[in-house]
Amino acid sequence: MPVDSLPNSILAHMLAISNVPPPPLHSLPRLRLSKTINYGQLNALCHIRGLKSDQHSSLRSEAHDAFIKQYPQIFLREKTVLPKVSHQVDKRKSALKLAEKKHQPVMAHNISAYLREARGGPSIDEKEITEEKFQEFLNILKKLPVYRTTHEHNMVWKILQSIPELTSQFSNEDLKILSKKVISETWIKGSTVIGDDGLYVLLTGQARRRVKVFRSLIEENDSIITSLYRDSFLFDAELQDSTVAQLYVPSKKLIVKQWGIFGSLKDRAEMDERDRSVVTDYDCEILKIAAKEYEKLKLEKVKHENAQKLKLIRKCPFYETWPTLSIWELVSICKFKNFPPGHVLVESGTVISFVGYINSGYCNIYRNVVGLVDLPINKVKKIKKLVYMGKLKEKESFGEISILLQAPFTCTVITGQEVEMAVIEDKDIQALDPVTKELMIQTAKPTFGHLTEEDVKSEYIKSVQAKEWKYFKNKTIQRILHSNGVLPGFGRWEHYWPTFPKNLKKPLISYS
Structure with missing residues (x-):
């Protein structure tokens, strides 16, 4: 049987390529x-x-x-590496390696920060302190505050800001003032540190809090009593009788580590012993904020605040002729308060509960008026509306007559923006001596008491007419622009060119 030509050509092609080497192998990509x-x-x-x-x-x-x-x-x-400042820097490590060491910032939502705080470890929640910065911080604290530079004061302030136990007790401004008075104390191993005269922050080393225990002096096998002869400097005994001793013993569980605090600046008489004193396990550097410096700070704040109140009340129109002694009676019972915008201080027809002296911001004054509102089917309805009549500005007061004479306010007072004012409560006003109260009645006046009903109605009519005129003007302008094909924001004239012609010598728009 003859062989077809197509299979013959295929067979010839297969024989021709049989000597062709196979393509090179390609390596597989690595996983x-x-x-x-x-x-x-x-x-x-x-x-x-x-x-x-x-x-x-x-x-x-x-x-x-x-x-x-x-x-x-x-x-x-x-692995979460907890940042820690070691007690002794390895001398073999160069300063370059210490600078290149990365410290992971501890954020407020990081549970590790709270675990370290619960275990007595460091609880700094802001950027961590490097070894060099911490050593410089210790060197600054060893100087007397009068010999520190402005840069050194600022550095101490920034590090104190990173300690949550301090920021929770003091404001930023108070901490800045206290940072210029803090010092560092060195305590050797086994020392008992009593925090009666200030607040202490442990910088290096470790300490244990003291707890109160009662032990019998008769039992010979009591390990604590027998240790009194060896380590008596660790304890403070107060004998209640001849057989029982009240001892302050270092606790094995309550450990104070770096950045831990003890002592207090407030209510030191009611402080528990475990919060008041510690016993050092190693040589420790402890930062001290003296209680007397904190008392000075509070006195300075009170003095400055009273000076502000005196200046504010004296500048109010009703108190310009008052004697200084009478103004000081008001200064001693008033306090500053802040009110947000849109806060209703007093409503019309009610007796106000305080006297206010505006230090910053302003308050809007409104009066009630009965107005008519159009309803469907040619009907009207009477409703009460607030009419703006003016404002109370800075260095103005209100509320004296309403409290002393128990007279209801004739207007509504609403803050126009955030307002800071000195406030005296009504019970403190009523407790003033009769001379001061009579002086206040004679010099003060009702808030916007000069307004009559005719003035309020006239102001209401003006506001309604201005609103109607504004509505009519806007509608008329919109109708005229729409009828002439003018759209706001797209020019004053209308043209129908789909594209701008090139090399146009004549202007695009002809004025006729």
């Missing part, structure tokens, strides 16, 4: 190992004995349980 998987643990997990046994065998069931239990171990977890 990128994941950084979050422990491949050694994964390999061991896949080769658990009994995993490939019969489906109904007990060995397979045990292997399956072991697989499920060990499965989470194949995932690598990043």
Whole structure:
């Protein structure tokens, strides 16, 4: 049988290419190992004995349980390194390596910060302090405050701002003032530090808080009593009788570590012993904020605030002729308060509960008026509306007559913006001596008491007419612009060119 030409050509082509070498082999791309998987643990997990046994065998069931239990171990977890300032810097480490050391910032939502605080460790929640910066901080504290530079004062202030126990007790301004008075004290191992005269912050070393215990002096096997002869400097004993001693013993659990605090600047008489004193386990550097410096700060704040109140009340129109002694009676009972915008201080027809002296901001004054509102089907309805009549500005007061004469306010007072004012409560006003109250009645006047009903109605009519005129003007302008094909924001004239002609010598718009 003759062979067809097409198979012959295919056979010839196959013979022709039989001597052609195969194409070169290409290497497979390397697999990128994941950084979050422990491949050694994964390999061991896949080769658990009994995993490939019969489906109904007990060995397979045990292997399956072991697989499920060990499965989470194949995932690598990043180790959280808690930042810590070591007690002694290794001399072999160069300053360059210390500077390059990275400190992870502890954020407020990081649970590790709260765990360290609960265990007595550092609880700084802002950017961490490097070794060099911390050493410089210690050197600054060893200087007397009068010898520190402005830069050194600012550095101490910034580090104190990073200690939550201090920021929770003091404002930023108070902490800035106290930072210029803090000092550092060095205590040797085994010292008992009593925090009666200030607030203490542990900078280096470790200490234990003291707790109160009662021990019998008769028992010979009492380890605490027998240790009194060896370490008597650790304890403070107050004998209640001949057989029982009240001892202050260092606790093994209540440990104070770096940045921990003890002592107090407030209510020191009611302070518990564990918060008042510690016993050092090592040589320690302790920062001290003296209680007397804090008392000076409070006195300066009170003095400055009273001077502001005196200046504010004296500048109010009703008190310009008052004697200084009478104004000081008001200064001693008033206090500053802040009110947000839109806060209703007093409503019309009610007796106000305080006297206000506006230090900053302003208050709007409104009067009630009965107005008519159009309803469908040619009907009207009477409603009460507030009419703006003016404002109370800075260095003005209100509320004196309403409290002393128990007269209801004739207007509504609403803050126009955030307002700071000195406030005297009504009970404090009523407790003033009769001379001061009579002087206040004679000099003060009702707030916007000169307004009559005719003035309020006239102002209401003006506001309604202005509103109607504004509405009519806007509607008329919109109708005229729309009828002439003018759209606001797209020019005054209308043209129909789809594109701008090139090389146009004549203007695009002709004025006729």
